[in-house]
Amino acid sequence: MSKKKYTSKSGKERAVRIAIYIFLTVLCVIWLIPFVYLIFQAFRGESTSMVTYVFPKEWSFKNFIFLTEKTPFWHWYLNTLIIALFNAVLQSAIVLCVAYALSRMRFKGRKLLMNFMLVLGMFPGFLSMIATYFILKLFGLTSENAVPGLILIYAASSGMGYYIAKGFFDTIPKSLDEAARIDGASRARVFFRIIMPMAKPIIIYTIMMAFIAPWGDFMYASLITFGHEEAYNVAVGLYKWLDKEHISNYFTVFCAGGLLVSVPITALFMSLQKYYVEGVTGGAVKG
Amino acid sequence: MAEVKLTNVKKQYDNGFVAVHDFNLEIKDKEFIVLVGPSGCGKSTTLRMIAGLEDISGGEIMIGENVVNDMEPKDRDIAMVFQNYALYPHMSVYENIAFGLRLRRLPNDEIHKKVCEAAEILGITELLGRKPKQLSGGQRQRVAIGRAIVRIPKVFLMDEPLSNLDAKLRNQMRAEIILLREKIQTTFVYVTHDQTEAMTLGDRIVIMKDGYVMQVGTPQELFNHPANLFVAGFIGTPQMNFFDAKLTKDGGKYTAVVENAKIKLPDYICEALSKKGKLPDTVTLGARPENLILCADGTENAISAEIQVTEMMGSEIHIHAKTAAGKPVILRVQIADMTDEEQLELIKKKHFSFTVRERTVNIFDPGDGRNLAVENAAAVPQKAETPVNTDDLGKKKKKKDKKDKS
Numbered sequence: 001m002s003k004k005k006y007t008s009k010s011g012k013e014r015a016v017r018i019a020i021y022i023f024l025t026v027l028c029v030i031w032l033i034p035f036v037y038l039i040f041q042a043f044r045g046e047s048t049s050m051v052t053y054v055f056p057k058e059w060s061f062k063n064f065i066f067l068t069e070k071t072p073f074w075h076w077y078l079n080t081l082i083i084a085l086f087n088a089v090l091q092s093a094i095v096l097c098v099a100y101a102l103s104r105m106r107f108k109g110r111k112l113l114m115n116f117m118l119v120l121g122m123f124p125g126f127l128s129m130i131a132t133y134f135i136l137k138l139f140g141l142t143s144e145n146a147v148p149g150l151i152l153i154y155a156a157s158s159g160m161g162y163y164i165a166k167g168f169f170d171t172i173p174k175s176l177d178e179a180a181r182i183d184g185a186s187r188a189r190v191f192f193r194i195i196m197p198m199a200k201p202i203i204i205y206t207i208m209m210a211f212i213a214p215w216g217d218f219m220y221a222s223l224i225t226f227g228h229e230e231a232y233n234v235a236v237g238l239y240k241w242l243d244k245e246h247i248s249n250y251f252t253v254f255c256a257g258g259l260l261v262s263v264p265i266t267a268l269f270m271s272l273q274k275y276y277v278e279g280v281t282g283g284a285v286k287g
Numbered sequence: 288m289a290e291v292k293l294t295n296v297k298k299q300y301d302n303g304f305v306a307v308h309d310f311n312l313e314i315k316d317k318e319f320i321v322l323v324g325p326s327g328c329g330k331s332t333t334l335r336m337i338a339g340l341e342d343i344s345g346g347e348i349m350i351g352e353n354v355v356n357d358m359e360p361k362d363r364d365i366a367m368v369f370q371n372y373a374l375y376p377h378m379s380v381y382e383n384i385a386f387g388l389r390l391r392r393l394p395n396d397e398i399h400k401k402v403c404e405a406a407e408i409l410g411i412t413e414l415l416g417r418k419p420k421q422l423s424g425g426q427r428q429r430v431a432i433g434r435a436i437v438r439i440p441k442v443f444l445m446d447e448p449l450s451n452l453d454a455k456l457r458n459q460m461r462a463e464i465i466l467l468r469e470k471i472q473t474t475f476v477y478v479t480h481d482q483t484e485a486m487t488l489g490d491r492i493v494i495m496k497d498g499y500v501m502q503v504g505t506p507q508e509l510f511n512h513p514a515n516l517f518v519a520g521f522i523g524t525p526q527m528n529f530f531d532a533k534l535t536k537d538g539g540k541y542t543a544v545v546e547n548a549k550i551k552l553p554d555y556i557c558e559a560l561s562k563k564g565k566l567p568d569t570v571t572l573g574a575r576p577e578n579l580i581l582c583a584d585g586t587e588n589a590i591s592a593e594i595q596v597t598e599m600m601g602s603e604i605h606i607h608a609k610t611a612a613g614k615p616v617i618l619r620v621q622i623a624d625m626t627d628e629e630q631l632e633l634i635k636k637k638h639f640s641f642t643v644r645e646r647t648v649n650i651f652d653p654g655d656g657r658n659l660a661v662e663n664a665a666a667v668p669q670k671a672e673t674p675v676n677t678d679d680l681g682k683k684k685k686k687k688d689k690k691d692k693s
Contacts, residue, residue, distance in 0.1 A: 183387035
């Protein structure tokens with residue numbers, strides 16, 4: 001009787017697995033090339049224009065110094081930060097309140113409202129750009145006053161992104177709300193004292209998403225600021241340096257700016273990674 | 288401590304489904320009322336309406352002197368223990384118990400005193416610093432009860448509080464609830480589907496089916512004089528045996544004839560039957576398994592049966608059999624006085640005869656299920672009485688469940 005091998009994987013399975021890993025590694029490398037390229041260009045000191053090679057001949061902080069001293073980069077950075085922070089607060093508050101209300105309260109038209117918001121969310125935002133621009137212009141919130149205008153735009157439609165937070169709230173037993181209401185808590189107090197402390201992952205996820213969306217937005221910011229440099233955010237400001245007339249003098253400065261823009265987002269993601277994953281998967285697995 | 292009065296209370300959902308029909312009950316001060324019935328009978332809905340967690344579609348609920356129909360739960364001065372405990376997971380046991388007191392802005396000293404007192408009563412003082420996830424099921428249930436008793440509410444509501452515990456712990460906690468009730472002396476409304484809990488805890492029991500109240504009475508009343516076939520079958524384990532019987536009258540006395548065995552009905556039933564106008568030709572005779580007595584074959588007025596299964600329960604044997612007329616019957620035979628050989632002989636038996644303990648029988652109208660000797664007995668609701676088309680209802684119920692989940 002021949003001896004049968006009891007290995008965990010057959011040769012064929014192992015070969016398939018190796019092929020998958022190689023494929024994924026290649027994908028990772030392709031994915032990382034632009035970032036690595038950006039970092040190299042940001043520290044390139046020998047020239048400021050686009051070149052055909054990757055590794056800098058001279059390593060330098062020149063581009064960062066130029067960015068700080070000769071351009072309004074930090075002003076744009078501040079604009080972006082203000083918009084992102086305000087949006088993080090406003091959007092999170094709106095999303096969480098809408099999600100909680102839709103999760104817990106039963107009222108006429110609830111289902112219709114949820115479906116309506118879902119369908120509305122399927123249309124790309126830029127369809128309403130022109131109308132939004134004229135409305136903001138009426139209020140004087142475009143051009144040099146674009147910062148509050150952009151905050152208003154980002155926060156206004158945020159309630160429609162309630163789905164993930166609602167999924168999370170649905171997993172918290174309703175009897176907790178009921179117990180607190182019997183204990184003497186109002187609806188608002190139930191939300192803040194009972195539900196919020198239990199919803200940390202989804203709060204953090206919502207805040208992160210609300211911060212990131214305006215941080216990298218180009219389309220709306222470009223339209224609403226309408227060429228007024230003092231109101232630019234980083235995406236619009238940096239993009240201007242890729243014009244035909246600027247690119248030869250500003251390409252490496254653009255890369256340095258891009259690197260600085262990615263720092264807060266990367267830090268945010270890395271520090272809150274645990275909560276982020278919990279928030280995204282919470283509604284799905286606890287169902 | 289207060290009386291609770293429910294008058295014509297009705298609960299109808301938006302889809303037309305009526306969960307509770309015309310519920311009337313007066314709960315006395317410090318009384319322990321148990322609502323019991325199978326799943327979907329409306330007992331939890333009734334409790335939640337008293338708590339204010341469900342709107343009332345019709346009728347009136349009074350707690351003490353106040354009509355509370357539109358009152359928020361927090362203003363009703365009630366406390367509730369939930370089936371899943373509903374402890375706040377991010378708070379310690381101490382904070383869980385103190386939460387209601389803090390919302391009422393009591394001074395810290397008083398809160399501390401009350402929390403410690405409640406913890407002392409429930410024997411959870413050493414757990415006060417822990418979080419709910421660090422507690423066992425029984426401990427969590429104690430904390431949930433602590434959170435409820437600390438406020439000394441007018442009415443104490445419990446929604447199947449022992450259902451999530453294992454059998455041993457359930458027995459222990461049941462005894463503790465009886466002791467707790469002695470200590471805190473308040474009005475209790477307790478929901479369960481477990482008839483043992485209902486029988487052991489309740490001063491009075493309300494039995495419900497399909498949203499209707501079937502009978503309200505003491506455990507003894509319900510057990511000895513069930514108002515209808517549903518109550519008779521629901522209370523008691525194993526359930527009551529039912530036989531088709533013919534009534535014969537001799538003078539003022541009635542006799543029920545079951546498969547040629549003549550069973551003389553007790554005087555109180557005869558009196559009740561005499562007062563009735565027309566009696567049905569055939570009635571249903573109910574006799575509990577412990578009231579069927581084994582006898583020798585050929586005994587006068589004995590019914591013979593063929594054994595199908597015997598269950599050895601330790602101190603008693605349950606005999607599942609079929610009578611000569613093909614009716615299923617269960618006997619509960621005490622075996623404390625039998626020798627091992629006698630017990631073995633009984634288990635091995637194929638045929639046997641039994642008589643019925645006459646003073647314990649009940650007589651029901653097979654049409655509407657009412658006990659003919661109980662005044663104002665409720666009829667067993669028929670499916671056709673449901674106001675919504677049953678097929679439609681099934682769909683709507685499924686739809687509602689889906690809706691609730693979403």
